[in-house]
Amino acid sequence: MDDNRTPKAQSSDQKKQNDQYGGRWLPEKSSSPARKKSRLPLLAQAGPVSLWMVLFVTLPLLFIIYVSFMTRGTFGGIEYRFSVGSYETIMDPMYFTVILKSFRVAAVTTGLCLLFGYPLAYYIARKPQETASRLIMLLMIPFWTNGMMRLNAWMLFFQVNGPVNYLLTHFGLTEKPVMFLYTDWLVNVGLFTNMLPFAVLPMYSSIEKLQKSLLEASFDLGAGPAKTFLKITLPLTFPGIFSAIILTFIPALGTYTVTDMLGGGKVLYIGNIIKNQFGAIRNWPLGAALSVLLLVITALLIFLYSRFAGLEDMEVV
Amino acid sequence: MKKAMALGLSLVMGLGMLAGTASAVSAEETELNIYMWGDYISDDLISGFEEANGCKVNLSFMSDNADAVNKLTAGAGSDYDLIMTCDAYMESLIAGGYLEELDISKVPNAEANLNKAYWTEDIHNYCVPYLMNYIYVVYNKETCPLEEITCYNDLIKPELAGQIGSVDGARNLFPIALVALGYDPNSREEAEIKEAYEWLTQYNANVLAYGSTEQNMVSGAVSVMFTYDGNTAWAMDQMGEDNPLVIAPFTEDPVQLGMDLYVMPKGAEHQELAYKFLDYICDPEVMAANLVEFPYSCPNDAAVEAASDEYKNSPAFDFDYKTNIFFQEDVGDALPIYDQYYQMLKVG
Numbered sequence: 001m002d003d004n005r006t007p008k009a010q011s012s013d014q015k016k017q018n019d020q021y022g023g024r025w026l027p028e029k030s031s032s033p034a035r036k037k038s039r040l041p042l043l044a045q046a047g048p049v050s051l052w053m054v055l056f057v058t059l060p061l062l063f064i065i066y067v068s069f070m071t072r073g074t075f076g077g078i079e080y081r082f083s084v085g086s087y088e089t090i091m092d093p094m095y096f097t098v099i100l101k102s103f104r105v106a107a108v109t110t111g112l113c114l115l116f117g118y119p120l121a122y123y124i125a126r127k128p129q130e131t132a133s134r135l136i137m138l139l140m141i142p143f144w145t146n147g148m149m150r151l152n153a154w155m156l157f158f159q160v161n162g163p164v165n166y167l168l169t170h171f172g173l174t175e176k177p178v179m180f181l182y183t184d185w186l187v188n189v190g191l192f193t194n195m196l197p198f199a200v201l202p203m204y205s206s207i208e209k210l211q212k213s214l215l216e217a218s219f220d221l222g223a224g225p226a227k228t229f230l231k232i233t234l235p236l237t238f239p240g241i242f243s244a245i246i247l248t249f250i251p252a253l254g255t256y257t258v259t260d261m262l263g264g265g266k267v268l269y270i271g272n273i274i275k276n277q278f279g280a281i282r283n284w285p286l287g288a289a290l291s292v293l294l295l296v297i298t299a300l301l302i303f304l305y306s307r308f309a310g311l312e313d314m315e316v317v
Numbered sequence: 318m319k320k321a322m323a324l325g326l327s328l329v330m331g332l333g334m335l336a337g338t339a340s341a342v343s344a345e346e347t348e349l350n351i352y353m354w355g356d357y358i359s360d361d362l363i364s365g366f367e368e369a370n371g372c373k374v375n376l377s378f379m380s381d382n383a384d385a386v387n388k389l390t391a392g393a394g395s396d397y398d399l400i401m402t403c404d405a406y407m408e409s410l411i412a413g414g415y416l417e418e419l420d421i422s423k424v425p426n427a428e429a430n431l432n433k434a435y436w437t438e439d440i441h442n443y444c445v446p447y448l449m450n451y452i453y454v455v456y457n458k459e460t461c462p463l464e465e466i467t468c469y470n471d472l473i474k475p476e477l478a479g480q481i482g483s484v485d486g487a488r489n490l491f492p493i494a495l496v497a498l499g500y501d502p503n504s505r506e507e508a509e510i511k512e513a514y515e516w517l518t519q520y521n522a523n524v525l526a527y528g529s530t531e532q533n534m535v536s537g538a539v540s541v542m543f544t545y546d547g548n549t550a551w552a553m554d555q556m557g558e559d560n561p562l563v564i565a566p567f568t569e570d571p572v573q574l575g576m577d578l579y580v581m582p583k584g585a586e587h588q589e590l591a592y593k594f595l596d597y598i599c600d601p602e603v604m605a606a607n608l609v610e611f612p613y614s615c616p617n618d619a620a621v622e623a624a625s626d627e628y629k630n631s632p633a634f635d636f637d638y639k640t641n642i643f644f645q646e647d648v649g650d651a652l653p654i655y656d657q658y659y660q661m662l663k664v665g
Contacts, residue, residue, distance in 0.1 A: 074650055077390055094664050160537040179479075181538055182526045264526025265485055268663050276663065279381045280486055281656045
């Protein structure tokens with residue numbers, strides 16, 4: 001499945017070295033004329049995805065932008081009358097506070113995912129192939145169940161008369177049951193467990209590629225484990241870390257189910273507010289405008305990322 | 318390895334997408350399409366109707382009252398034959414021409430059994446009421462920090478910080494604040510709604526969580542709940558006989574009585590079957606059986622009469638201010654004002 005570790009990959013042959021660094025994915029410099037003419041493979045490979053993206057991503061996005069400039073009907077729904085009212089509304093500092101709060105929770109989630117995800121990814125990547133596959137499988141298995149079920153499980157686990165509190169009081173660690181539910185803490189736990197695989201997989205892929213010989217060289221030249229990690233391992237696995245950040249931060253920023261359920265609908269983040277505009281509050285244009293705002297922020301982040309890290313280095317499995 | 322992982326990832330994503338796809342419903346002559354609250358009608362009732370009429374009933378579920386209104390105002394006749402909504406929206410829905418006027422002679426069971434105090438003249442020709450909910454205050458007499466709760470203003474006392482489990486929604490929360498302040502619960506005055514908003518910020522500080530009130534009461538997370546009678550019945554049942562739950566003995570403040578009713582969207586395609594269904598649910602025996610599973614208040618007097626003793630004697634309905642009620646009325650153009658302040662409340 002993976003030829004990185006087969007003996008032949010370790011030969012000194014230049015072409016195979018290229019393979020090892022993923023060079024086989026780069027376009028070949030001297031492509032034959034016949035290859036240039038044939039568009040069919042290109043269409044077959046990229047066509048369906050492109051069509052899918054245009055139909056289900058680009059067009060809906062354009063529609064969202066369009067709706068954000070419309071007017072709210074008394075009953076909710078959309079009145080097709082041009083207005084910048086929604087954008088005036090989101091200038092309210094109230095929304096700024098919410099976005100800041102959402103950033104904080106997304107940042108904490110991302111931080112936790114890196115903190116716990118990196119060692120885990122490292123551990124898995126250093127295991128023999130077969131064990132590594134099994135460990136990755138273990139990481140994915142919880143995701144075979146419905147997300148709501150997983151959140152409900154957390155709630156049952158931590159509720160006042162749940163198992164955690166039973167153990168705590170049973171062993172006399174606390175006198176009264178601890179109120180875990182509906183705290184920021186539990187929201188963070190929920191987000192963290194939901195996002196962890198998306199942080200571990202790209203980092204795993206990065207670490208797995210890391211050549212052992214480089215580490216050996218570093219040791220041979222007198223660097224200790226800490227120095228080797230900081231000077232060799234970390235910089236070489238940055239692409240994986242960066243994609244882990246993107247893959248966890250952005251979904252965490254827009255999430256609403258986790259915060260709705262584990263936060264008790266009391267503390268609202270930007271995702272909840274957008275969701276409410278399409279449900280209870282019935283202000284679709286405002287919801288669309290907030291989505292556009294979130295989109296702009298996300299795009300800005302990716303832009304900054306690409307400036308600093310170089311998008312071509314992004315490691316997504 | 319990579320392939321396996323890619324497969325794993327795509328599986329996860331694929332499953333996520335599947336969860337998001339709506340169920341497609343094909344309309345045939347023998348099908349009846351209903352849009353309503355989930356977990357709110359007995360499966361036996363539905364299968365009984367299907368057998369009696371040789372048809373298939375397709376139920377789709379809403380997650381908010383707004384969903385039903387959105388569907389109705391967008392023109393839902395081609396998709397649904399019956400939609401559940403509540404009394405608060407009836408005036409605008411009728412005025413907007415979104416509903417079919419019903420031929421009540423085709424639902425004789427409704428005419429014979431439904432209490433006209435609830436099925437009032439102004440909505441009589443456009444809907445058939447299903448079940449009702451009192452939204453009242455219940456507390457656990459063993460754990461509640463207050464001796465007694467006798468009015469809405471008790472709910473904003475600082476002793477109750479983090480003790481309340483509450484139902485959500487602008488049109489459920491604002492009326493109690495308006496009542497507490499001595500205003501019309503269906504006020505259309507912005508100044509009054511703003512004051513109610515300020516009252517609610519104090520209430521909000523005492524609320525532990527919105528939604529799942531009955532679970533939170535049973536698990537002991539909250540000691541007070543502002544909730545529906547049906548939820549209370551469930552919680553009392555879960556906590557067993559001699560449960561410590563008390564329906565707050567309100568002295569003066571009225572409580573909200575909300576009514577869920579079926580309407581027929583303009584241009585509904587299976588009207589004959591829809592009439593049969595409406596008549597079927599108004600049959601006293603059928604509704605009485607339904608009440609076993611869904612022990613809410615019921616506007617069908619004959620069904621309540623035929624219902625089990627357990628239902629009739631349910632402690633969830635055992636309070637003495639049943640007639641001191643207010644209804645959620647349609648507030649028309651003031652709705653966006655409510656929504657705006659509700660938003661401010663929730664953003665905090």
